[in-house]
Amino acid sequence: MPEQHVVRLGTRRSALATTQSGWVAERLRELGLQVELVEITTQGDVSAAPLTMIGGTGVFASAIREALLDGRVDCAVHSLKDLPSAPEPGLVIAAVPRREDPRDALCARDGLTLGELPAGAVVGTGSPRRAAQIAALGLGVELVPIRGNVDTRLQHVRDGRCDAVVLAMAGLSRLGLRDVVTEALDPVQVLPAAGQGALALECREDHPLREVFARVEDAETRACVEAERGLLARLEAGCTAPVGALAEVVESEDGLELSLRAFVGSADGSDGLRRSLTGSWTDPRDLGHRLADLLLEDGAAELAGVGSGLGSPGGVGQTAHQSTDHPA
Template sequence: MLASCGSSSHGNPALSNIVIATRESRLALWQAEHVQRLLQERGHSVSLLGMTTLGDQILDRTLSKVGGKGLFVKELETALDDGRADIAVHSLKDVPMELPEGFVLACVLEREDPRDAFVSPKYATLDDLPQGAVVGTSSLRRMVLLRALRPDLRIEPLRGNLDTRLRKLDDGQYDGIILAAAGLKRLGLESRIRTAFEPETMLPAAGQGALGIEVRANRADLIEILAPLMHRPDALAVTSERAVSRAMGGSCSMPLAAHARWQVDGTLRIEAAWGDIDGAGVLVRAEAQGAVGDAAQAEALGDEAASLLRAAGAN
């Protein structure tokens, strides 16, 4: 659920200290420190509570086999619940579509580049890879999209934080890997991107490139403080994308993509794709477009895209 984040005409009250719960990877800390700076610029005192989640600890199995993306957020939510922290900053593509009762997304920040990136020390593009080359990813979405583009490739699991994945690539375990462009750019590693896939070629995951801030639903004080950080156009686009995943029962165990973009006429266009992880190149696509002025309309557009996917054979 996305909380209403309209700005208050009474100004934002200052708390004695806002504690941000964050994972301790370099990227997660960058994201938390980014929100910390934004809040400090508005006069708030902010500190970080670093935590290691179960998702960070289990690196020998794919997320779809050990409980899904919720493994990255559960410990942070526990810290919010027991009062050790006030807010949690998440990469939205890692946040389950249904939040536990009593929690809300207080706001969505302006989105970074939502595209996937091809990273390789030897090859400039995916097309340059030789027959049978090894590409690393543990995302089921990326697996089915890669198979549709290059069925000859060998796709091998790739887990770990961003630096770990790059190290495995540099050690020669893969000919290329697929990463989110946003993470590389946030850490000043844009030079590692050989090619950024356009969405038409490799459709991003719901919420990719966006940061979301989670709070307890009863923390109206925090929701008011966070309101100025909301980027409404991106929040509506992400709401539409997450609605597709929610309607499809989306999780790490479902190879599903959803990406929404605002059009020049002011409407929102959402594209979605579903693949059969056990099938040979089975890929179903759908798109929907319409006027979106609030979260309910954004969710309805996402539901429409999901219905079109199912009608085309996605399950």
């Protein structure tokens, strides 16, 4: 191992970000490293505007990546669903640790499930992906946009502004808040964002501790998120595109395989495509590309209302990501 020094681990300042970064720091300490958290304020943290209005792509990652590139931090922890799927020159995702529960979670008044909410119930979410899939269920609920950290969003239910909000199960679990979940949403109904529940440990390509950071890698999680992010990259799905994806490692007669499911829908939930494929878990990116091609052949681009850059006003070449699902 290279000569020991204190590893500066970059993180956003939110309670969720510091909690998950603290978890990664513990894994690195188990490897014998000394670690300190360095909190960084990102564009997504300081603006109250909807993320679709402030650019979306990388708003939670760009400031942290700048700190990596100029040497202020040695490595950084990201929620993987917030990272653009295109590689950043000079940086590498050194490790993808074990994934938390990737599902979405309903947090509703009176312990209600999604199916028990009355017609006209107000459901808050900052995610076009969640809104499109819930609208497509035809339950007659009213979907309203909300922003803020986990507690801010939960407060919408406590004070009666919303009958329910939808958050990521992973974030609630990491914060010790699973008791506020009234239903874990089945991916058959609501597919999560690509990379949801997974973390990325990013560092400079030439960092002397890169191989040590890589030891917190979980191979199955990496394969799953690579398939999901491969799908996003091929679709060129922008932050406003209602796109969900979930890959899982499954047993087959030939050994381990990856099963990948995806959703692309119209923003109002009036129409949507759901497709799935299985493939080798040793080439997950290819599986994502092939499923994206199938979706495009079946009209995904037209369904999303734009060109081949789904949900992105710039069309082709927009960087795929799902940051509108943040923070949980």
